[in-house]
Amino acid sequence: MGRVSDARERLLEAANTLTWKLGYNAVTVDAICEHAGVKKGSFYHYFESKAALSKAAIEDWWQTKSRPVLDRAFSVTNPPLERLKLYYAALYELQVQRQKAGEQVLGCLGFSVAMGRDSVDPEVWETTQHVLQRKRRYFETAIRDAADAGLVDVPDVEASVQAVYSLFEGAWARARIQNSPEPLVGLYEQTLRLLGAAQPTAPRSQVA
Amino acid sequence: MGRVSDARERLLEAANTLTWKLGYNAVTVDAICEHAGVKKGSFYHYFESKAALSKAAIEDWWQTKSRPVLDRAFSVTNPPLERLKLYYAALYELQVQRQKAGEQVLGCLGFSVAMGRDSVDPEVWETTQHVLQRKRRYFETAIRDAADAGLVDVPDVEASVQAVYSLFEGAWARARIQNSPEPLVGLYEQTLRLLGAAQPTAPRSQVA
DNA sequence: CCATAAGTTGACCAAACGGTCAACTAATTG
DNA sequence: CAATTAGTTGACCGTTTGGTCAACTTATGG
Numbered sequence: 001m002g003r004v005s006d007a008r009e010r011l012l013e014a015a016n017t018l019t020w021k022l023g024y025n026a027v028t029v030d031a032i033c034e035h036a037g038v039k040k041g042s043f044y045h046y047f048e049s050k051a052a053l054s055k056a057a058i059e060d061w062w063q064t065k066s067r068p069v070l071d072r073a074f075s076v077t078n079p080p081l082e083r084l085k086l087y088y089a090a091l092y093e094l095q096v097q098r099q100k101a102g103e104q105v106l107g108c109l110g111f112s113v114a115m116g117r118d119s120v121d122p123e124v125w126e127t128t129q130h131v132l133q134r135k136r137r138y139f140e141t142a143i144r145d146a147a148d149a150g151l152v153d154v155p156d157v158e159a160s161v162q163a164v165y166s167l168f169e170g171a172w173a174r175a176r177i178q179n180s181p182e183p184l185v186g187l188y189e190q191t192l193r194l195l196g197a198a199q200p201t202a203p204r205s206q207v208a
Numbered sequence: 209m210g211r212v213s214d215a216r217e218r219l220l221e222a223a224n225t226l227t228w229k230l231g232y233n234a235v236t237v238d239a240i241c242e243h244a245g246v247k248k249g250s251f252y253h254y255f256e257s258k259a260a261l262s263k264a265a266i267e268d269w270w271q272t273k274s275r276p277v278l279d280r281a282f283s284v285t286n287p288p289l290e291r292l293k294l295y296y297a298a299l300y301e302l303q304v305q306r307q308k309a310g311e312q313v314l315g316c317l318g319f320s321v322a323m324g325r326d327s328v329d330p331e332v333w334e335t336t337q338h339v340l341q342r343k344r345r346y347f348e349t350a351i352r353d354a355a356d357a358g359l360v361d362v363p364d365v366e367a368s369v370q371a372v373y374s375l376f377e378g379a380w381a382r383a384r385i386q387n388s389p390e391p392l393v394g395l396y397e398q399t400l401r402l403l404g405a406a407q408p409t410a411p412r413s414q415v416a
Numbered sequence: 417c418c419a420t421a422a423g424t425t426g427a428c429c430a431a432a433c434g435g436t437c438a439a440c441t442a443a444t445t446g
Numbered sequence: 447c448a449a450t451t452a453g454t455t456g457a458c459c460g461t462t463t464g465g466t467c468a469a470c471t472t473a474t475g476g
Binding site: 212236238248252258 | 462463464465466467471472473474475
């Protein structure tokens with residue numbers, strides 16, 4: 001029945017691309033439409049509001065972009081600490097590819113939107129909050145598994161999960177701010193220090 | 209000559225209060241004027257644009273709010289690692305007071321604005337960037353002093369500075385996102401782990 | 417005491433904003 | 447080959463945005 005179209009998918013993609021770059025508030029419906037090659041009338045054929053589009057776009061980003069990378073790296077077939085290493089490496093690799101393509105370092109989409117809190121539509125913010133919680137759970141499981149396997153030496157596992165996750169998000173946020181992958185370098189080694197795990201290789205430089 | 213007024217100061221204060229809560233883009237000139245009890249005509253008597261006000265407001269926030277706390281905590285009269293502890297404690301205390309007053313956890317103003325990057329006026333963004341760099345230097349000096357005094361055990365001081373600062377900003381960003389000081393708990397102990405420094409007291413809980 | 421400079425005001429503007437709608441077009445299916 | 451249904455379009459709307467301006471008020475210094 002009726003004709004078919006991929007306009008909905010183009011709108012989701014455009015919303016994520018622009019929101020990732022500019023944040024929720026700075027992105028206009030007109031800009032999304034232009035980027036997607038869709039007229040405004042069609043926009044409101046698919047979504048009842050800008051907030052509804054954003055909600056759907058973030059959920060789509062999680063399912064198609066974020067989760068697959070997490071599932072691959074944090075597979076239970078990998079040793080617990082190896083999962084973190086693989087995840088950091090995968091994200092870093094994506095970043096290097098982006099730079100090669102002349103694009104910017106944008107950090108985590110969900111984190112950027114979530115930082116907006118009071119200036120973001122409540123339902124959209126709730127969606128990002130939910131996504132970040134799911135992401136954090138990957139870290140939690142890996143670190144608990146590492147603790148159970150005696151691979152780490154920490155007095156308080158929950159506190160360590162918090163710290164590792166804060167370090168991770170903080171480094172990515174700083175990478176965005178500086179538009180450079182520099183704050184991401186050595187993230188895994190620093191994570192091992194937080195967890196009191198054995199260092200894998202010799203340090204790169206010596207001071208004092 | 210002419211009459212005197214504190215409207216300029218009220219505008220600076222209003223701009224910071226609202227920008228801290230809502231971010232750069234979500235704050236309107238009208239809202240700033242209303243909050244400051246200043247009519248729009250007066251606004252443009254003092255500042256040539258919204259961006260100019262924001263620049264001045266952020267610089268003012270750094271000089272009057274942020275720097276004094278840093279200078280007190282990071283005084284060279286304090287032992288290097290004690291400086292970090294004092295700073296964390298001071299910020300945490302401010303947060304507790306805010307919560308008592310029924311206010312929200314808002315994290316670092318400069319960091320929030322800086323995260324906006326491409327949706328913030330370039331000059332405003334440059335100002336926040338500058339402020340964050342100065343703040344980071346306090347961490348750098350303290351950690352270098354600690355390294356020189358043999359208080360820490362790290363293979364690469366610069367990498368440790370990056371990590372400690374990322375952990376710090378990440379925890380504060382997460383506190384904002386969750387509207388709770390929870391991610392800030394134990395920040396100093398985790399910092400000591402990153403720096404390979406001796407733990408001060410017994411851990412609060414034991415797992416495994 | 418009064419000229420002058422600093423500060424105030426509210427009406428106004430063009431552009432951009434999120435959103436609406438009735439008319440139109442074109443695939444799909446009975 | 448209709449009839450149906452999904453998708454498209456561009457003109458339009460009320461509101462909000464950052465910003466302007468000429469007229470007005472008031473404290474201060476000579």
